[in-house]
Amino acid sequence: MVDAAAKVDMPRPKITERAAADRGGWGMLGVAVALIVAGAAAALGGVAAGGVAAVAAGVVVGSLLALAGLVVSAGLTPVAPGEARVLQLLGRYKGTVRDDGLRWVNPLTERRKVSTRIRNHETGLAKVNDLDGNPIEISAVVVWQVADTARAVFEVDDFVEFVAFQTEAAVRHIAGSFPYDAHDRTSLRDNADEITGQLSDELAQRVASAGVKIVESRITGLAYAPEIAQAMLRRQQAGAVVAARQRIVEGAVGMVQLALDRLDEENVVDLDEERKAAMVSNLLVVLCADRDAQPVLNTGSLYQ
Secondary structure (H helix, E strand, O other): OOOOOOOOOOOOOOOOOOEOOOEEHHHHHHHHHHHHHHHHHHHHHHHHHOOHHHHHHHHHHHHHHHHHHHHHHHOEEEEOOOEEEEEEEOOEEEEEEOOOEEEEOOOOOEEEEEEOOOEEEEOOOEEEEOOOOOEEEEEEEEEEEEOOHHHHHHOOOOHHHHHHHHHHHHHHHHHOOOOOOOOOOOOOOOOHHHHHHHHHHHHHHHHHHHOEEEEEEEEEEEEEOHHHHHHHHHHHHHHHHHHHHHHHHHHHHHHHHHHHHHHHHHOOOOOOHHHHHHHHHHHHHHHHOOOOOOOOOOOOOOOO
């Protein structure tokens, strides 16, 4: 089998996903609420105490407590199943949160949502030339998901668009590396499992630097281009007729040989070479013809 999935020279990733320093969010939510309530109580207590100094102290303390509560609450981050949060602080990657539920992280970090769900991408119907130079139309569907969120966010500008373009490139390369139809070598039509296996391998190499894992790929559409479809159909039909005739002739020759051998063994009739040749001719005509033979009754002797 021809290995068309040649090694793709993609840039080596410079970053790898790691777990972020997060914690459960419900406890921190309680802390934030407690600080805000304490701040409000401190402010009200200062006002109730009377006096400028008491009011000022109550307002200042209450404001600081409420502000601290707001800062703590800013770190609360809800994470849905099938999603992750990529954390970045002052331009530096600080880890990824994958645990779903209410989580708490450093309030100063920037949090970017990344879907880790399984996705489908279907290419459009691409018109390319196969290995023999015949124009064909091909399309494929790719099942993929983000495996490394850090690479998906920082190694490429848009990992969804990156997967789409690399899929298109891989499909075109695979389509141009094999003939559409061939009896003596790997072809797109007759070796679908092998072709899709090589397509998945090449895609995996192309998108690995973006942190994407290929789950499966399948060719969904494959046909000759309309301008040569009729001619190729006639060629396929002619090839099928020739192959069928070849099998018929091989079988007929074996049957004629068997008939002659049995006649000799049983001493049914003694045929000279000329009559034997006539018998072989008649048997081949009967066995190889595409119509039923019409029987001819011999009312004379063997030689008339």
